[in-house]
Amino acid sequence: xxxxxxxxxxxxxxxxxFITINCSYSVGISALHWxxxxxxxxxxxxxxxxxxxxxxxxxxxxxxxQEKHSSLHITASHPRxxxxxxxxxxxxxxxxxxxxxxxxxxxxxx
Amino acid sequence: xxxxxxSPTHLIKTRGQQVTLRCSSQSxxxxxxxxxxxxxxxxxxxxxxxxxxxxxxxxxxxxxxxxQFPNYSSELNVNALELDDSALYLCASSPGLRSPLHFGNxxxxxxx
Numbered sequence: 001x002x003x004x005x006x007x008x009x010x011x012x013x014x015x016x017x018f019i020t021i022n023c024s025y026s027v028g029i030s031a032l033h034w035x036x037x038x039x040x041x042x043x044x045x046x047x048x049x050x051x052x053x054x055x056x057x058x059x060x061x062x063x064x065x066q067e068k069h070s071s072l073h074i075t076a077s078h079p080r081x082x083x084x085x086x087x088x089x090x091x092x093x094x095x096x097x098x099x100x101x102x103x104x105x106x107x108x109x110x
Numbered sequence: 111x112x113x114x115x116x117s118p119t120h121l122i123k124t125r126g127q128q129v130t131l132r133c134s135s136q137s138x139x140x141x142x143x144x145x146x147x148x149x150x151x152x153x154x155x156x157x158x159x160x161x162x163x164x165x166x167x168x169x170x171x172x173x174x175x176x177x178q179f180p181n182y183s184s185e186l187n188v189n190a191l192e193l194d195d196s197a198l199y200l201c202a203s204s205p206g207l208r209s210p211l212h213f214g215n216x217x218x219x220x221x222x
Binding site (some may be wrong): 009030031033040041042043044046048054086088090095096098099100101102103 | 139141143145147150151153155158160165166168198200202204205207208210211212213214215216218
């Protein structure tokens with residue numbers, strides 16, 4: 001069993017739909033990142049969370065530390081949101097060891 | 111724009127050769143970490159440097175080594191390249207431990 005899991009693995013949505021991507025983890029963490037990776041490789045950090053909820057534009061991220069679960073929501077999805085979304089946890093250790101989830105490939109169709 | 115620059119963007123090497131990949135971080139980012147991402151998989155943690163000292167390492171052999179310099183740049187060195195080393199190599203920097211990570215665009219290494 002992987003230490004960080006995501007669902008769904010692949011997601012196709014119509015433009016305008018509300019999208020939810022889930023992340024669950026089994027290790028103790030100090031924080032969690034939601035990352036966006038476009039074809040070609042570059043990664044952008046969307047959020048870093050250690051508790052509660054954060055919102056940036058059409059993106060909302062939540063985390064429940066007790067349940068070891070986080071969600072990324074995209075409201076009013078747009079084709080430019082098409083990318084791979086990766087959940088990455090920073091382990092509770094003396095250094096920032098980061099464990100990445102397998103990613104969710106999102107395709108938003110016009 | 112994350113302020114993290116990696117070079118080169120693409121590189122082709124032959125099995126057995128050595129390679130050096132470079133990362134230039136933002137001023138003040140004294141933490142840098144390196145990751146290997148094989149095609150179709152999530153990134154894997156290689157190691158982290160904090161104030162020029164390695165302070166954490168993932169499950170990678172000693173032929174993967176690194177350096178961090180006072181000018182916020184760093185290097186990843188891989189000796190005795192193997193075919194399985196073909197991957198996207200990403201660096202990420204931050205102003206300190208437990209701070210948001212800023213990723214570069216990666217170097218795509220192909221070993222033939």
